[in-house]
Amino acid sequence: KQVRANPFALSLTIEGLEMADPDGGPFAGFEELYVNFQLSSLFRLAYTFNEIRLTSPKAQVTVLSDGKLNFPDLIVPQDQSKPTPDERGEPPSILIFSLQIHEGRLNFTDLSRPIPFETTLFPVNLALTDFSFRRDNKNPYAFNASTGQGEKLSLEGSFSVNPFRSEGRFAFTNIKKRTLWKYIQ
Numbered sequence: 001k002q003v004r005a006n007p008f009a010l011s012l013t014i015e016g017l018e019m020a021d022p023d024g025g026p027f028a029g030f031e032e033l034y035v036n037f038q039l040s041s042l043f044r045l046a047y048t049f050n051e052i053r054l055t056s057p058k059a060q061v062t063v064l065s066d067g068k069l070n071f072p073d074l075i076v077p078q079d080q081s082k083p084t085p086d087e088r089g090e091p092p093s094i095l096i097f098s099l100q101i102h103e104g105r106l107n108f109t110d111l112s113r114p115i116p117f118e119t120t121l122f123p124v125n126l127a128l129t130d131f132s133f134r135r136d137n138k139n140p141y142a143f144n145a146s147t148g149q150g151e152k153l154s155l156e157g158s159f160s161v162n163p164f165r166s167e168g169r170f171a172f173t174n175i176k177k178r179t180l181w182k183y184i185q
Contacts (some may be wrong), residue, residue, distance in 0.1 A: 010037040021060070021070060031056035046093035046132070054101045057124075063110040092133065099128040106145070117182055121145040121153075133161045141168075150174050 001016030011034065018029035032055040038048040062070040104124030110117040124145040131139045138158040146152045157168010 010039060011035065012037075026058070026060055027071070028057070028059045030054055030058070044093075044095060046095045046134070049094075049096045049099075051098045052096055052100070053098075054104070056103045056105070057101060058105040058107075060107045060109070062108075063112045065111045067112045094131075094133045096128065096131040099126070099131050101126040104145075115182070119147055119179065121147060137161075147179070149176055149179065151176060151179060 002014075004013045004015075005011070013035075014030075014033045016029075016031065017033070019027045021027045032053075034051065034053040034055075036050040036052075038050050041048040060070070064070060102123075102125060104122070104126075106121040106124055108117075108119050108121070122145075125143070127142045129140055131141075137160060139160065140158045141156065143155040144152070152173040153170070154173070155168060155170040157166060159166035159168075
């Protein structure tokens with residue numbers, strides 16, 4: 001709906017983005033994306049962001065009857081036969097002081113099951129602080145999601161992107177046997 005840029009603050013705000021499935025149904029979108037890039041990137045030798053905030057993102061993930069996902073056409077395979085000259089095998093240096101997702105909604109449908117399964121996770125909230133792709137950096141995180149039936153999933157701890165590993169704790173609260181059975185059956 002609207003894009004605003006502030007060249008003095010090096011910030012960008014995108015409001016009201018919506019993407020549809022090829023069949024015209026809702027696929028993904030968000031109410032607001034705010035990104036604040038930092039000039040200190042020049043001195044840190046890393047793409048540095050003070051804040052990245054995503055408000056009210058929504059997504060529809062569907063496992064189709066043939067077992068494929070509803071979005072493989074969005075993933076463009078990379079041609080592995082032509083490495084780029086500057087390829088070092090390392091991810092780019094990125095530093096994000098605050099990455100937040102507020103009030104996300106994930107609708108999940110599995111049409112590959114004998115009895116189709118549907119559930120919604122809402123609200124989905126994620127907070128990362130001092131996130132970096134640098135080697136062995138421990139990135140603290142907190143993730144919370146719930147279903148409409150009061151079932152909750154919580155994760156918190158730290159993870160490293162290079163090499164990929166995670167440590168922390170997770171908790172499932174108020175998980176209903178009926179929900180698990182609906183999916184397992």
